[in-house]
Amino acid sequence: MTSLAQIIAGMTADGAAQQAHIPETWMQGRTVFGGLVAALGLESALRADPELPPLRSAQMMFMAPPASEARFEAQILRRGRSTGFVGLTCESAGKTCARGTFVFGAPRESEVRHDRFPLPGHLPGPEDSRLVPPRDNGPAFFHNFEVRRAAGALPVSGATEPEFHLWVRLNDRADLAPVIAMTCIADCPPPAALTAMTAPAPVATISWQLDVARIPERVEWVLLHSTSQAAGDGYSVQNMDLWSPEGYRIAGARQMVAIFG
Incomplete structure (x- = not known):
């Protein structure tokens, strides 16, 4: 399986842009996993100006499904x-x-x-949380992560409180800058609104914003709390919080999700 670090290492310059080949193991249905798109976009930004200070915020708008060959062009705005x-x-x-x-x-x-x-002190750590194995018919990208459920509802369980806490880490974490790993991990969990469903249906991220409080020196486990605040007319507004195992807040995120069912 091709790791995130290997995909980044294989990116090549195409004029002012970076060309990336994305294997099927990072697909989410017919599109590329959004967290990978954000991580490769961030890598392209850092290549455009290697002297940039630390990341503070990222905003992404997903408009169409990328294919296996994608071109990332970063422009210094200021x-x-x-x-x-x-x-x-x-x-x-x-x-x-x-x-x-x-x-x-x-x-x-x-x-x-x-x-x-x-970090909520009442929750179990990753070693004491239940493993969430990838499903055979689930998204391919999920096989790149180890996910453990600390608390909350399961997808497609008809939950009345659509939220959960998950411990997440990349299976292959070698040779990755912490900020790149964190950006990719932050989009790994499914939308919290999925827990309110009683039957499977497609969902898709429309917009996603990540605001960074503190970048860890290394990224191992990350605890993610995802909660759907409101849903209707086929859309869900959700918040996410990210913590390190040491107990400090890494980032907060907000997401608009389209629900096709």
């Missing part, structure tokens, strides 16, 4: 003394598939420092 804004376009098979914006910011001195939402 580069200040402490911040950088990079626009991203992903094209595949002659169409625009995704657009994104990455915001980078250097650390600065500040008297404001707090972490008001630490």
Whole structure:
């Protein structure tokens, strides 16, 4: 199975863009897994300007399903003394598939420092949480992750409280920058609205935003809490929170999901 690091290593320059070959093992139905698109887009941004400060925020809009060959073009929108804004376009098979914006910011001195939402202490750790194995008829990309359920509902269980806590890590984590691994992991879980379904139906991410509180020095397990806040008319608005095993908040995310059932 081709790892994320191997896909990145195989990316080649195509003018101002980066060309990537994406194997079938990273597909989600007929499209590429969104977390991989975001991770490869971030890698393209970092290649466009290797001196960018740490990532602070990423916004992605998914418009069409990319094929196995995808082109990622990063454009420096603004580069200040402490911040950088990079626009991203992903094209595949002659169409625009995704657009994104990455915001980078250097650390600065500040008297404001707090972490008001630490890791929930009542939840079991990854070793004590139940393994969620990939399904034979499930999305191919899921085989690249180890997922363990700490709490919450299962997909397609008719849950009245559509939320869950999952421990997630990449199976192959070698040679990956922590920020790239974190970005990919953050989109791994299925939408929380899936737990409210009583029968399987397709879902698709429309927009996704990741706001970074602290990038770990290395990425092993990540605890993700996903909750659908409101759903109707075939759409769900959901929030996600990410923590490190050490107990500090890594990031927060927000997602708009289309539900076809």
